[in-house]
Amino acid sequence: MLGPLPSQPPPRLRPTRLAPVQVLAGVAFLLVSATASILVGPAGFSPATVLQALASRLPFVHLHSGLAATVVWQLRMPRMVLGCLVGAMLAVAGASYQGVFSNPLADPYLLGIASGAGLGATLALVDGPLLGHLPGAAVQPMAFGGGLLAVAATFALGRRRGSQPSAASLVLAGVAVAAFFTAVQTFLLQQSSSVDLTAVYHWILGGLATAGWAQVVQVLPYVAIAMAVLVALRRVIDVLAVGDEEATSLGVHAGRARLVVVAAATLGTAAAVSVSGLIGFVGIIVPHTIRLLAGPSYRRILPLSVLFGAGFLVLADLLARAVLSPEELPLGVVTAFLGAPFFLVVLRQARQGA
Amino acid sequence: MLRLEDVSVRFGGTTAVAGISLQVEPGGWLGLVGPNGAGKSTLLRAIAGLVPYEGFIAVATHQAAALPGPGGRAAARTGGGGRTGASAAPVPRRRPWARTRRTGPVPSRRAWARTVAYVPQRPVLPPSMTVTDYVLLGRSAHHSYLGAETARDRRVTSEVLGRLQLGRLAGRRLGELSGGEAQRAVLARALVQEAPVLLMDEPTASLDLGHAQQVLGLADELRHEVGLTVVCALHDLTLAGQYSDRLTVLSDGRAVLSGPPGQVLTQANVARHFRAAVEILAGASGPVVAPDRLGSATGPAGGPAVRLPAPSTRGP
Numbered sequence: 001m002l003g004p005l006p007s008q009p010p011p012r013l014r015p016t017r018l019a020p021v022q023v024l025a026g027v028a029f030l031l032v033s034a035t036a037s038i039l040v041g042p043a044g045f046s047p048a049t050v051l052q053a054l055a056s057r058l059p060f061v062h063l064h065s066g067l068a069a070t071v072v073w074q075l076r077m078p079r080m081v082l083g084c085l086v087g088a089m090l091a092v093a094g095a096s097y098q099g100v101f102s103n104p105l106a107d108p109y110l111l112g113i114a115s116g117a118g119l120g121a122t123l124a125l126v127d128g129p130l131l132g133h134l135p136g137a138a139v140q141p142m143a144f145g146g147g148l149l150a151v152a153a154t155f156a157l158g159r160r161r162g163s164q165p166s167a168a169s170l171v172l173a174g175v176a177v178a179a180f181f182t183a184v185q186t187f188l189l190q191q192s193s194s195v196d197l198t199a200v201y202h203w204i205l206g207g208l209a210t211a212g213w214a215q216v217v218q219v220l221p222y223v224a225i226a227m228a229v230l231v232a233l234r235r236v237i238d239v240l241a242v243g244d245e246e247a248t249s250l251g252v253h254a255g256r257a258r259l260v261v262v263a264a265a266t267l268g269t270a271a272a273v274s275v276s277g278l279i280g281f282v283g284i285i286v287p288h289t290i291r292l293l294a295g296p297s298y299r300r301i302l303p304l305s306v307l308f309g310a311g312f313l314v315l316a317d318l319l320a321r322a323v324l325s326p327e328e329l330p331l332g333v334v335t336a337f338l339g340a341p342f343f344l345v346v347l348r349q350a351r352q353g354a
Numbered sequence: 355m356l357r358l359e360d361v362s363v364r365f366g367g368t369t370a371v372a373g374i375s376l377q378v379e380p381g382g383w384l385g386l387v388g389p390n391g392a393g394k395s396t397l398l399r400a401i402a403g404l405v406p407y408e409g410f411i412a413v414a415t416h417q418a419a420a421l422p423g424p425g426g427r428a429a430a431r432t433g434g435g436g437r438t439g440a441s442a443a444p445v446p447r448r449r450p451w452a453r454t455r456r457t458g459p460v461p462s463r464r465a466w467a468r469t470v471a472y473v474p475q476r477p478v479l480p481p482s483m484t485v486t487d488y489v490l491l492g493r494s495a496h497h498s499y500l501g502a503e504t505a506r507d508r509r510v511t512s513e514v515l516g517r518l519q520l521g522r523l524a525g526r527r528l529g530e531l532s533g534g535e536a537q538r539a540v541l542a543r544a545l546v547q548e549a550p551v552l553l554m555d556e557p558t559a560s561l562d563l564g565h566a567q568q569v570l571g572l573a574d575e576l577r578h579e580v581g582l583t584v585v586c587a588l589h590d591l592t593l594a595g596q597y598s599d600r601l602t603v604l605s606d607g608r609a610v611l612s613g614p615p616g617q618v619l620t621q622a623n624v625a626r627h628f629r630a631a632v633e634i635l636a637g638a639s640g641p642v643v644a645p646d647r648l649g650s651a652t653g654p655a656g657g658p659a660v661r662l663p664a665p666s667t668r669g670p
Contacts, residue, residue, distance in 0.1 A: 010512035011521035013486050015503065232500050238487070239494050243478040249402050250547070251467030251495030296482045 016297040018304070026307030030084070033311040037080045037318045042326040043071050079211040082219070083317045084310035086208070086272040087282055089223045091309025093265035094283025095290075095301050096230045099237035100258045101167045107283040108269040111174040111262065112150035115181035117273045118204060120146025122185045125199045126192040139203065140218065140274040146181075147270030151262065153177045164255025166244070170262075205330030206277035208317050219271040226268025227306060233261060234298040241296070279313070279332045285339040286312055292346050312339070355380055356401070356551050356583050361409035363393075363400050363607075370396040371407070372607040378583050378600075380550070383574070385598030385615070386587040389628050392604040394587035395475060398553045401585065402472040403463065413469050413551055413583075467495035471544035475555040475587075481529030485520055485539050486511070488528055492546035507546075514545045518572060534565035541569060545576065552577070554586040558593065566590070570597050591632075591643040595619050603627050615640050 038054070039047050045068050053068035093108035101110065109115075120142035158165035158173035165173070189197060236257050239247045244254035273279075286309045287301055294300045313331075316338055320329040356378045363371040371393045378384045386394045400407040471492070479488070493507040503511075515521050518538045528536060537557060544552060552573065558566035570586075574597055577584050588594040594601060595615035603611040603618060605627050611618055619641040624632045631646040 008516045008519050008521040010509075010516035011524045013490075013508050013512050013515075014525060015490055015508070016484065016487050017502075235494075235500065235502070239491055241478075241480045241483065242488075242491065245399075245404055246472075246474060246478055248404055248463065249467060249470075249472040249474075250491055250543075251462075251464035253463050296480065297487060 016295060016299055018300050022294060022300065022304060023307070026304050026311070030307050030311040030314075033314040033318070034080055034084070037083070037314045038072065038076050040318055040322055041071065041076055042321070043068075045071070074212070078213045078216050079208050079317065080314055081216050082211040082275065083208055083314040085216065085219055085223045086276045086279065087286075087313025087316075088306045088310040089227060089268045089272040090279065090282040091286035091305040091312070092227050092230050092302060093269045095287035095298065095305045096233070096237060096261050096265050097283075098287060099298050099301075100240055100261045101171060102241070102243070103167070103171065104288070105284070106171075107280075108265060109178075109278070109280075109283070111154040111170065111266070112177035112181060113147040113266060113269050113273065114278050115178040115185065116150025116153075117143040117147035117270060118278065119150075119181045119185045119188075120144070121203050121277075122188050122200050125203065126188050126196040140215075143203075144270045144274035147273055148266060150177050150181055151266040151270075155259075155262070164259060166255075167258065170258075202330070203277045204332075206279035206332040207320065207328065207330055208276055209328055211275070215275040219275055222271035223268045226264040226271075229264040230261060230268075231302045231306065233257065234302040237261070237298040237302070276331070279335055281332075281335045281339045282309060282313055282316075285335075285343045289343060289346050355414040356585065357410075357412050357414070358401070359410040361397070361400060361407050361411060363396050363405055363407045365405075370607050371400060373409070374604075374607075374609050376602060376609065376612070378551075378585060380583050381577055381581040382600070383577060383584040383586065383598045385594040385601045386585065386604060387589075387591060387594050387601055387618075388604035393607040394604055395555050396607075397604065398472070398555050398585065398587060401551075402470055402553055403466045404472075464495040464499075467547060467549070469549050470551045470553060471547040471549040473540055473544045473552070473554040473557050475559060477540045479528040479531075479536055479540075482527050484524070485515070485526050485528065485531070486524045488539055489515060489520075489542045489546055492543035495547065510548065511542075511546050514542045517576075518542045518545075533560050534562075534568065537561055537565065537569050538572070541572065550581075551583045551585070554584065556587055556589060558588065558590065566593060573597075591619055591624065591628075592637070592641070595640040595643070596637075619643055 039050050045053070049068045050072055053072040056069045057073050090108050094106065097106035097108060097110050098104055103110075121139050123146075124138040124142040154170060154174045154177045155165065157176065158170040160166075160169070189200060192200075236252055239250055239252045240254055240257060242250075247254045247257075287305050290301050290304045290308060294304060313335070316334045317331055319338065320331050320334045323329055323334075358374055358376050361371060361374045362369065374397060376384065386397065388394055396405060399405045401411055489511050490503055490507065493503055493511060497503050497507055515524055518541065520535070520538055520542055523531065523535060523539075528539065531539065537560070541554075541557065544554075554573065557569055557573075561569065570593060573582075573584060573586070576582055586594075586597070595618075598615055600612060601615050601618040602609050603623070610627060611623060619634060621632060621634050624630055624634075624643065633644045633646055635642040635644055
């Protein structure tokens with residue numbers, strides 16, 4: 001068998017690509033989730049009423065549906081759209097981080113964005129000695145700014161002189177920054193009133209209860225740009241699977257690629273977190289489920305994360321509204337409650353199949 | 355042609371490679387040998403542009419580097435062709451002490467990946483990646499940065515897979531390959547880079563003798579077919595002698611000895627630079643370096659050791 005190898009005929013190559021059936025499955029899942037999300041709500045409209053209300057705002061359609069139109073177009077639609085943006089962003093950011101940090105546990109909050117945003121929101125919500133009383137509208141810009149600041153601090157600390165930081169030093173710096181920001185936040189909370197505490201607690205658990213078109217318009221540019229950049233980098237992230245040094249020898253500057261991914265993911269995640277609070281698990285569970293079902297290539301994982309991340313969060317939000325209606329469950333609780341068992345089932349089956 | 359002038363690599367206060375100058379002609383095979391920590395891997399990584407260095411590293415691109423089969427491209431894209439078309443390696447992570455003399459245009463990392471291909475000592479093999487996807491990574495510097503692989507990328511990859519007997523394994527996952535198959539996949543990824551220079555760092559370290567010969571034999575055939583310039587670090591002195599045109603012995607980061615294998619691989623040289631007791635036997639394809647048991651003047655059975663005369667030239 002050994003000895004000189006004779007040439008074989010060149011094989012027909014089947015490189016991994018996104019299959020149309022996978023895209024169709026993602027689109028179908030998103031459409032079902034979105035439709036259900038529009039149809040269900042505490043107002044108890046019949047599906048026909050909702051459809052009529054939907055049609056009433058379309059151009060050249062003259063229908064009168066009054067309250068239903070307002071509820072559907074001003075409450076349910078923006079909430080559904082915002083859920084799509086936030087879910088897609090968290091899933092894509094999580095997937096990208098898992099790729100560029102070669103770390104299956106990486107999530108969008110890896111580099112301290114959650115603690116930064118949390119501190120920003122806390123500063124805005126708590127009547128503290130630092131900033132006094134801030135208007136409610138300050139929460140979103142403060143959370144956004146806090147998230148950006150935390151990641152910038154992580155990058156500055158993880159950097160070695162004159163070079164791009166390695167994945168490991170960035171992750172460690174992220175742990176330190178998160179611990180520091182959380183410490184400051186805890187101190188502020190400990191000093192604050194119980195009313196403020198409740199407000200911060202609600203923000204941390206995450207949710208889309210305050211969603212409106214204003215929030216959609218606010219986050220859309222950041223999320224759209226971030227997702228476009230990350231999905232465009234899917235092949236580059238695949239090259240990074242062989243490690244920084246080998247990727248470099250193949251012509252891909254690993255440090256630079258990681259910098260671009262972190263910048264884009266941070267911008268999009270900070271925007272998403274600023275309107276939705278800290279929703280956990282989406283960034284880990286959605287990409288991993290896709291990875292287990294569709295393989296390890298980011299050519300599939302990243303585009304599918306957009307569709308399934310959006311659909312998953314909209315579905316979770318629907319349950320958050322419907323289970324104890326008219327009360328709402330915190331969205332972060334639902335994503336973990338739904339996602340963790342489902343993920344375990346997929347993991348088990350993938351292991352058995354392997 | 356690969357040319358190094360006075361190349362040094364320092365990590366902090368320690369010098370890993372000190373002032374190495376060498377030249378390898380197109381189609382030539384330079385073997386790097388030396389004890390552990392001599393700087394072989396570091397020198398290869400400097401040539402691959404992976405560690406900052408001082409000095410000058412250039413590849414003259416007048417020599418054609420094409421893949422087997424009719425589809426091979428005539429020359430690497432860096433440099434304008436002709437005898438003067440030299441490109442210096444990129445120096446990553448500039449440090450204050452990295453005084454680098456560079457002549458001519460400095461190529462980008464992508465251009466360098468089309469000039470020098472590198473087989474690392476311990477390649478990272480993502481277990482669930484398919485052989486096809488893995489080997490196609492070698493084409494990264496050929497297609498556009500964000501774009502998909504082109505028809506040409508697929509053709510070159512397919513030819514190399516066939517040449518390296520990986521055709522039937524193209525759809526397999528890397529985790530399912532044997533050691534020899536995995537090493538062929540790594541070599542395939544380097545070959546699809548279509549670079550005129552191939553660097554190999556201990557490509558046979560994890561292979562049994564038969565598979566080691568297979569991998570080295572493939573690289574050897576290809577360098578004759580397409581005029582590939584090979585620089586290969588090997589621990590096994592016999593194998594190094596059999597495949598190399600010239601051997602350079604590194605010790606403490608310096609090139610202490612250089613020449614044809616028959617001249618370099620003598621009992622005295624191995625004793626001096628490797629602190630090893632060996633017998634040099636005359637093999638059909640070069641000197642055979644056979645280790646002696648340290649501290650024993652007699653053979654394993656208690657009788658006198660068989661001593662053969664050391665060959666003065668390389669065998670046929």
